[in-house]
Amino acid sequence: MSFPSDIEIAQSVTPEKVIDVASSIGISEDELELYGKYKAKVSPSVMKRLAGKPDGKLILVTAITPTPAGEGKTTTTVGLTDGLRKIGKNAMAALREPSLGPSFGLKGGAAGGGYAQVIPMEDINLHFTGDLHAITTAHNLCAAMLDNHIQQGNELNIDPRRVVFRRVMDLNERALRNIVIGLGGKAHGVPRESGFDITVASEVMAILCLASDLMDLKARLGRMVLAYTYDGKPVTASDIGAAGSMAVLLKDAIKPNLVQTLEGSPVFIHGGPFANIAHGCNSIQATRLGLKCADYLVTEAGFGADLGAEKFLDIKCRVAGLKPDAVVVVATVRALKMHGGRKKTELNTEDLCALEAGIPNLMKHIENIQKYGLPVVVAINRFPNDTENELALVAKKCEELGASFALSEVWSKGGEGGKELARKVVEACEKPSSFRFIYDSAMSPKEKMNAIAREIYGADGVDFTAQAEKDLAQIHELGKDDLLVCMAKTQYSLSDDPAKIGRPSGFRITVREVRLSAGAGFLVAVTGEIMTMPGLPKKPAALNIDVDSDGKITGLF
Numbered sequence: 001m002s003f004p005s006d007i008e009i010a011q012s013v014t015p016e017k018v019i020d021v022a023s024s025i026g027i028s029e030d031e032l033e034l035y036g037k038y039k040a041k042v043s044p045s046v047m048k049r050l051a052g053k054p055d056g057k058l059i060l061v062t063a064i065t066p067t068p069a070g071e072g073k074t075t076t077t078v079g080l081t082d083g084l085r086k087i088g089k090n091a092m093a094a095l096r097e098p099s100l101g102p103s104f105g106l107k108g109g110a111a112g113g114g115y116a117q118v119i120p121m122e123d124i125n126l127h128f129t130g131d132l133h134a135i136t137t138a139h140n141l142c143a144a145m146l147d148n149h150i151q152q153g154n155e156l157n158i159d160p161r162r163v164v165f166r167r168v169m170d171l172n173e174r175a176l177r178n179i180v181i182g183l184g185g186k187a188h189g190v191p192r193e194s195g196f197d198i199t200v201a202s203e204v205m206a207i208l209c210l211a212s213d214l215m216d217l218k219a220r221l222g223r224m225v226l227a228y229t230y231d232g233k234p235v236t237a238s239d240i241g242a243a244g245s246m247a248v249l250l251k252d253a254i255k256p257n258l259v260q261t262l263e264g265s266p267v268f269i270h271g272g273p274f275a276n277i278a279h280g281c282n283s284i285q286a287t288r289l290g291l292k293c294a295d296y297l298v299t300e301a302g303f304g305a306d307l308g309a310e311k312f313l314d315i316k317c318r319v320a321g322l323k324p325d326a327v328v329v330v331a332t333v334r335a336l337k338m339h340g341g342r343k344k345t346e347l348n349t350e351d352l353c354a355l356e357a358g359i360p361n362l363m364k365h366i367e368n369i370q371k372y373g374l375p376v377v378v379a380i381n382r383f384p385n386d387t388e389n390e391l392a393l394v395a396k397k398c399e400e401l402g403a404s405f406a407l408s409e410v411w412s413k414g415g416e417g418g419k420e421l422a423r424k425v426v427e428a429c430e431k432p433s434s435f436r437f438i439y440d441s442a443m444s445p446k447e448k449m450n451a452i453a454r455e456i457y458g459a460d461g462v463d464f465t466a467q468a469e470k471d472l473a474q475i476h477e478l479g480k481d482d483l484l485v486c487m488a489k490t491q492y493s494l495s496d497d498p499a500k501i502g503r504p505s506g507f508r509i510t511v512r513e514v515r516l517s518a519g520a521g522f523l524v525a526v527t528g529e530i531m532t533m534p535g536l537p538k539k540p541a542a543l544n545i546d547v548d549s550d551g552k553i554t555g556l557f
Contacts, residue, residue, distance in 0.1 A: 003412075006113050006557040010121040013262050021260045025092060025293040026050075033255070035129050038120050041255040042268075042289065044213065050292040056090075057325040057429045058291060061300040061379075062309035062369070064362050065501070066491050068344050069334040072113065072381040072411060076330045076418075077300045079116035079410020080379070080425065082263045083418025084296050089426065091296040092265060093118075094286045096272040097132065097257070098125050099200045101172040101534055103556070104542040110272075113557070114411035116418070118259055118267050122553045131208075132170045132199050132272070134253040138221075138246040139204045143167045145242045146226050146235075147182070150190050156239060157229045160192040164515075165226040170199035174535030197532040200274050204246070206520035208254060209271035209283040210319050217254055218247035224519035234478060236518070256286040263415050266293070275302020277488040277530055279311040279522070284320040296429070303491035305329060305365040306456050313372050314437050314452075315484050315522060323435045326428035327369045328421070329403075330379045331362050333386045333394065339502045350387045359397050360503035364494060366403045368456050373434035376403040377424045381411065404428055441482060445472055445514065448485040449525050453509040457494045462509045468525075471514040475523065484522040488530045496528040 004012075018040045019029045032040040061077045077093055084091035095118065098110035103125045111121040118124060127133070143165055150158050169176070176196035182189035199205065203224055211217035222238035229235060237243050256270040268290050271283035280302030281287075290297040301308030309327065317323065333355060334347045340358030342351060362378065369376045378398045380391065391407065398405040406424040409417030439451040446462070453459040464472070475481065492498035495507045515524040536542075544555035 006117060007121065007553065007555075009115060010117055010119050010262070011552070013119060015119050015260060016264045018258060018260070021264065021266050022258055025266050027258075027293070032258070033252075038259065039123060039129060040258050041129060041252065042258055044255065047285075047289050047292065053292050055291040056295040056297050058287075058322060059296060059298045059326050059328065059425055059429065060309060060312060060324045061298060061328045061330060062305040062365070063303070063330040064335060064365050065304040065306070065339065065494060067335040067338040067501075069332060069338050069347060071330050071332055071335055073300055073330045074110055075112045075114065075116045075411050076328065076379050076381060076408055076421075077298050078112040078118055078261050078267075079408060079415060079418040080328065080421055081265045081267070081298045082116065082261055082415025083410065083422035084298070084425070085263070085265050086415040086419050087422050087426070089296050089422070090294050091298060092267060092290055092294040093261070094268045094270070094282050094290045094297060094299040096280075096282045096300070096302070097128060097269050099132065099198060099272060100126065100170045101198050104545070105172040105534060105540050106537045115262060115414035116410040117262050118269065119262060120259070122556055124259065124269060125556060128269070129257050131253040131257070131270070134249055135202060135204050135208060136168055136170055136199045138249040139168045139199070139202045141249065142224075142226065142237055142242040142246055145240050147189055149240050156235055157231070158227045158235055159230045160190050162228040163192060163194070163226065164228075165224070166195050166197055168197050168199045168202045172198065172534040172536045174533065177533045195533070198534060200272050201277055201532040203517045203520050205271065205273045206278050206517060208250060209273055209279070209281065210316070210520055211254065212284060212320075214247065214251060214254055217250060218243050220519040220521070221246050222519070225516050232474075254285065256283065256289055275308040275311070276491045277524065277532055279315045279486055280308040281312045281316045284316065287322065288320065305368055306494050307487070307489060307491055309369065310438065310452060310456050311486060314439065315486060318437060318441070318484065319521065324374055325433070326375045326377060326425055326431075328377045328379050328425060329362070329365050329369065330381060331394070332381045332383060333390045334383055336362060336394070348385045350390060352389060352393060355390055355393055358502060359394065361494070361501070362394070363397060363401060364458060364503045366398070366401050370401070371438065371455060373436050375428040375431040375433055377421070377428050378403050378405045379408045379421050380405070382407050382409050439485075441484065444481055445475065445485060445523055449487070449511060452485065452487055457509060458503065458505060459495065459507055459509045462511055464511050465513070467513050468511045475514065475516055478516070480516060480518060480523070483518070486517070486522040486524050488524050488526045490528050490530070498528075
């Protein structure tokens with residue numbers, strides 16, 4: 001029997017009006033800015049009104065190292081939220097907003113799947129409320145003002161060869177990764193090399209997600225380093241007068257978006273920085289507001305725990321003053337067998353040997369979360385071909401490390417399939433914890449990077465290329481050694497080599513370059529081959545997406 005597609009399931013449900021969803025968490029219609037019947041932005045006045053209310057429990061959902069077999073982190077986040085409400089808890093979720101690029105490319109959307117989805121999924125995976133377009137426009141306005149300053153006399157003495165601020169667009173477009181601009185003669189600008197990144201890789205996106213309010217956003221925008229002068233001094237967005245106009249373009253984008261799950265649970269979707277090159281979490285604004293509106297707020301961090309969770313805990317929690325109460329690590333038997341050396345075509349039969357070989361990847365992620373002093377619940381997304389012997393083996397290994405274990409069937413059963421997981425998470429939230437960071441913010445950049453590499457990745461240490469050493473020397477001269485560290489690393493391995501699956505050992509991490517994101521407040525340590533502008537695959541998802549005369553969308557997952 002064929003199972004309906006995600007979009008068919010989503011279109012079969014009649015959503016609650018967003019004003020009713022808002023009412024269920026104490027937000028009035030007057031505090032909403034409506035975008036039709038089923039989505040809305042929430043006014044900053046709500047946070048001010050609820051400022052004195054105690055926070056609810058914060059639950060972070062992360063995962064093992066991703067594989068082509070899939071893990072289902074967002075699906076679990078949505079299903080767990082519905083499951084918590086099924087057992088009588090006042091719960092809601094806070095998620096990242098998906099980029100258009102992957103939606104039309106290879107990865108797909110980010111609204112969950114099966115019967116654990118956020119709706120309206122078509123809107124969420126496409127233009128939504130226009131936040132990503134606002135970020136794109138604000139970023140490119142700054143880039144245009146920078147080039148115009150150089151063209152109109154260059155009073156700041158900017159070296160065109162040392163402009164580090166590229167342009168962005170929210171699509172996958174490999175042909176624009178490296179370009180030359182300013183051609184055509186004197187009237188058309190100063191020729192120089194440049195390029196495009198995808199919007200979610202923009203520092204403006206990271207800033208939006210880490211800003212506490214509009215004024216903090218404007219101040220952070222102003223601190224962005226765009227270029228360097230001929231004598232090596234940094235030029236910021238404030239120096240060229242761009243921060244105010246950029247903030248104007250983002251004044252609505254900074255407000256969290258309210259939508260709902262298939263079962264009517266409230267969800268904030270806001271911000272979407274990449275997890276392998278940025279910090280991979282939804283906005284501080286949405287998380288803080290969710291903690292005031294619900295007794296349990298379920299949120300997620302991108303990719304595996306070595307990337308998204310590490311940055312959530314070491315960057316976002318530090319900046320926002322957050323303390324999670326429990327962490328859910330999502331895995332599948334299929335994915336663990338891939339980490340054990342099996343191919344994707346070999347996963348439908350019982351294979352305890354491959355599972356045993358792949359489980360160390362899960363164990364490493366559990367150990368990492370425990371290093372932060374937090375309770376762990378392992379959620380296994382159950383597939384029809386998983387055997388009782390395989391599930392029992394995973395449960396036994398989790399118990400040996402002191403982690404709770406629950407089967408999740410939210411993809412096929414929605415909230416009903418998440419009740420067992422919900423109960424385990426509630427229990428975990430009541431366990432004693434001693435939250436701590438992996439590194440001290442007073443450490444040098446090299447010490448911070450080594451702490452992450454050794455403690456979280458399991459590396460023997462970090463090597464720095466000549467370019468990285470040069471970058472770190474300049475960062476030291478600028479007095480920016482105290483910034484946090486955002487590691488840019490492949491999502492497919494605990495190492496910086498995507499071919500090293502499972503739980504590799506005896507390796508070192510190589511930092512190729514270190515980029516200064518002064519507005520976001522962190523240094524980006526680039527390892528391996530990290531792309532900030534993806535390309536389309538041979539058969540992009542866009543080939544399957546269509547719309548009929550009634551405006552009904554098909555082929556979107």
